[in-house]
Amino acid sequence: MCKKITFTILLLLLSIYLFSGCAQPPFVKSPPPRPQIIATSKEQRPVWVPGVPRDTPEYLRFKGIRTHALRLEDGLNDAREDARQQISKMLESRVFSDYEQMRTELEVIRGPSKYISERDIRDRISVFSGKIISGAKSIDEYWEKFAFTKETGKEELWYDVYVLMQYPKQEYEQAKDKILNISPYEKEIMHGVSLLNDNRFVEAIEHFNHFNNKYSQHEDGYYYLALPYISYYKDLKREGQLEKGIEQLEGAIRNYKIFLKGSYSQGSMRNRAVLDIKDLADDFVAYQLGKVKGNASSNEYKETLDFLHEVYNGNILYDLDEYVDASNIYGKLEKGYERYLARYFALVVKAWCNNNKQVKPIAVFDFMSVEGKPDKKSKKFASMLESEIDNLEEAERRHRDEDLLKIILKEWEFFQSGLLSDESRKELELRGINGIVSGKISSDKTFLKLTDLSGSSARTAYADNLIRKPSSPVWAEVEKIKNPNPDFQIDVWMDKYEYHIGEKCRIYFRVTNDSYVEIWNQGANNELDRLYPKYYNHDNFARAGKIYSIPSEEDLNNGKFMYIQDSVLGIDGVKAMASLKKFDVVKTRSVSDDVVKLRSIKWGEQGNKNNTTESFCTYRVRP
Known part of the structure; x- marks a missing residue:
C-alpha cells in the first residue's frame, strides 16, 4: 500500500515539472497607436491656450475651443461660436450680478414700483444679445493638426482649434445700460456711488458737485452730495481729525437741507436724510460744546459766550425745525x-x-x-x-x-x-x-x-x-425781512459757512416763480456790495425752480472767480431780492465797475410789495 502511494506522488511531481518547463512566456499587449501632431499654426503654443485668458483694463477676454474638426475652416467657425456663447452667458450672469448691486440704489432713485424682474432682464438680453455679441473680435488663433493610424492601417486627420476673442468693457457697460434701461442721469449717480463705495470721498464730492451743476433742475444730487461728506466726516473722526471732519459734517447738513426743501424730496431718500441730519446735528452741537471747554477751563468765558453766539445762530442749524428736535438741539x-x-x-x-x-x-x-x-x-x-x-x-x-x-x-x-x-x-x-x-x-x-x-x-x-446773536449789523437786515406773499419765495445759500480771506466762494439761489433777481453782500462793517447781476451781464431774469450759481459755470470756464476780500472779520451776509417785474433798488452811492456799494438798500418805485420777496444767509470770515 505504501509503495502505491509513493509511486502516485512521484508521478504528480513529474507532471508538474514537465508542465512548468514547457510553459510559454506571458503575452505582453503592445500600446495602441496615439495621435501625432503633424502641424501647428505657431512654433510655440500660446499661454492662453492651456490657461484662462486674462482680462485687460479695457477688454474682457474669452477662449473658444473646437476639437476633432475635420476641416480647419469649420474648426475656426465653431471655436468662435463657442467664445460667443461664453460671452452670452457672461452677459446674462454679469448683468444679473451688477443689477443686484445696483438694485437698492436704483429703487431709491426710481421708486420700488419700477422694479425690474428677472424675466424682464432675460427678455431684454435675448433682444439685445445678437447686437451685443457682434462687438466681440478675434485677436488670436491657434490650431494643431493631428494624424492617427488605425489598426486597419487607415489614417485619420483632424484639427484642434483655439480662438481668443475680446469684448470691450465699455460696450458691456452700454449694453447693461440698455438692458436695465439706465439713463445718463442714473449712470452718473451710480458712478458717484461707486467712488463713495471705494472710499474715494474727495472724488465723489467733486463728481456730485459737477453733477448738480449739470442737472440743476433736480435736487436729488444734493442728497447724493451729502453722502460722501458724511462718510468723509466719519472717516476723519475715526482718524482723530475731528476739526477737519466737522467741515465735512457741515457740508452734509448743508446739502441735505437743500435736498429736503426741494420738490423731489420724498420716499426713502427723504427718510434717510432726516435720520442722518438728526445724528449730524447732535454731533455738531456736541463738538461745539466740547470745543468751548478749553476756553472755559482758562476762565475765558467771554470768548466762550461769543463762540456759542455764532454757533447758535450759524446757518448750519438754521431752519432745521421740521426735520430734527430743534428744542433738544438748541436746548x-x-x-x-x-x-x-x-x-x-x-x-x-x-x-x-x-x-x-x-x-x-x-x-x-x-x-x-x-x-x-x-x-x-x-x-x-x-x-x-x-x-x-x-x-x-x-x-x-x-x-x-x-x-x-x-x-x-x-x-x-x-x-x-x-x-x-x-x-x-x-x-x-x-x-x-x-x-x-x-x-x-x-x-x-x-x-x-x-x-x-x-x-x-x-x-x-x-x-x-x-x-444771543453775533454782534453784527447784518442781523438787522435779517429781522427786516417779512415776505408779504408767502407763495413767492427766493432761497439763497453759500457753498459753505466759514471762509478765510482770499478763499474762493460760491453763492446759489433759486426762485419759486419766474422773476428778476439781485444779490447783495453785506459785510460785518454793514457795507453792501452788489454781486448779481454783474456789469458784464445785466440779465437778471431767473426761471422758476432752476438753481443758479454765482459765479456761473460759464464764468468759471472763462476764468472768473469770486473771492473773500480783505474786510472786517466777523459775520457777513448775502441778501437776495426777487421781483415778478423789473425793479429798481435805490442807490445811495456810486457805481464802480461791477460793484455797487451802498449803506442802505430798499425797494424802488416798481418794487410793489406783493410782487417781491427777499431771503438772507450768513457766512463767517476768518483771518
Whole structure:
C-alpha cells in the first residue's frame, strides 16, 4: 500500500515539472497607436491656450475651443461660436450680478414700483444679445493638426482649434445700460456711488458737485452730495481729525437741507436724510460744546459766550425745525450758554468783591422775563448763578427772603434803571446785603446787572447786555425781512459757512416763480456790495425752480472767480431780492465797475410789495 502511494506522488511531481518547463512566456499587449501632431499654426503654443485668458483694463477676454474638426475652416467657425456663447452667458450672469448691486440704489432713485424682474432682464438680453455679441473680435488663433493610424492601417486627420476673442468693457457697460434701461442721469449717480463705495470721498464730492451743476433742475444730487461728506466726516473722526471732519459734517447738513426743501424730496431718500441730519446735528452741537471747554477751563468765558453766539445762530442749524428736535438741539446749546454765562458773571462778582477787599453779602433775585415776570427759564438761570456764587470765597450769598423778594419785585423801575425806593433800601440794609444780582432773560439776549448798595446810594457796579446773536449789523437786515406773499419765495445759500480771506466762494439761489433777481453782500462793517447781476451781464431774469450759481459755470470756464476780500472779520451776509417785474433798488452811492456799494438798500418805485420777496444767509470770515 505504501509503495502505491509513493509511486502516485512521484508521478504528480513529474507532471508538474514537465508542465512548468514547457510553459510559454506571458503575452505582453503592445500600446495602441496615439495621435501625432503633424502641424501647428505657431512654433510655440500660446499661454492662453492651456490657461484662462486674462482680462485687460479695457477688454474682457474669452477662449473658444473646437476639437476633432475635420476641416480647419469649420474648426475656426465653431471655436468662435463657442467664445460667443461664453460671452452670452457672461452677459446674462454679469448683468444679473451688477443689477443686484445696483438694485437698492436704483429703487431709491426710481421708486420700488419700477422694479425690474428677472424675466424682464432675460427678455431684454435675448433682444439685445445678437447686437451685443457682434462687438466681440478675434485677436488670436491657434490650431494643431493631428494624424492617427488605425489598426486597419487607415489614417485619420483632424484639427484642434483655439480662438481668443475680446469684448470691450465699455460696450458691456452700454449694453447693461440698455438692458436695465439706465439713463445718463442714473449712470452718473451710480458712478458717484461707486467712488463713495471705494472710499474715494474727495472724488465723489467733486463728481456730485459737477453733477448738480449739470442737472440743476433736480435736487436729488444734493442728497447724493451729502453722502460722501458724511462718510468723509466719519472717516476723519475715526482718524482723530475731528476739526477737519466737522467741515465735512457741515457740508452734509448743508446739502441735505437743500435736498429736503426741494420738490423731489420724498420716499426713502427723504427718510434717510432726516435720520442722518438728526445724528449730524447732535454731533455738531456736541463738538461745539466740547470745543468751548478749553476756553472755559482758562476762565475765558467771554470768548466762550461769543463762540456759542455764532454757533447758535450759524446757518448750519438754521431752519432745521421740521426735520430734527430743534428744542433738544438748541436746548443743549442754551444749557451750555447759560452755564458759561453764570460762571462768567460769577467772575464779575468775584472781581467786585476783590476791589472792596472784603467778603461781600450778595443777594440773587429771580431774573425777569421781558414781560417783567419771573418764569421757569429765568428762575433756572438764577439758581444756576447762585450755585456759581456759592463757590466763591470772596462772596457770601444770602438766601432769598420771600417777603423781601416781593418788595423788590414791585420795584420794576429797579430792573429798568437800578434805582430802589427808600423802603426797599432800608429792608436790604437790615439784612446786611451789600449787592444785588439781577437781570432779564429773553430768547435772544440776557441782561445782567450788579447793584452796589454799600455806599450812601445804590449804584450800578456792572451791567452787560449779552445778545444771543453775533454782534453784527447784518442781523438787522435779517429781522427786516417779512415776505408779504408767502407763495413767492427766493432761497439763497453759500457753498459753505466759514471762509478765510482770499478763499474762493460760491453763492446759489433759486426762485419759486419766474422773476428778476439781485444779490447783495453785506459785510460785518454793514457795507453792501452788489454781486448779481454783474456789469458784464445785466440779465437778471431767473426761471422758476432752476438753481443758479454765482459765479456761473460759464464764468468759471472763462476764468472768473469770486473771492473773500480783505474786510472786517466777523459775520457777513448775502441778501437776495426777487421781483415778478423789473425793479429798481435805490442807490445811495456810486457805481464802480461791477460793484455797487451802498449803506442802505430798499425797494424802488416798481418794487410793489406783493410782487417781491427777499431771503438772507450768513457766512463767517476768518483771518
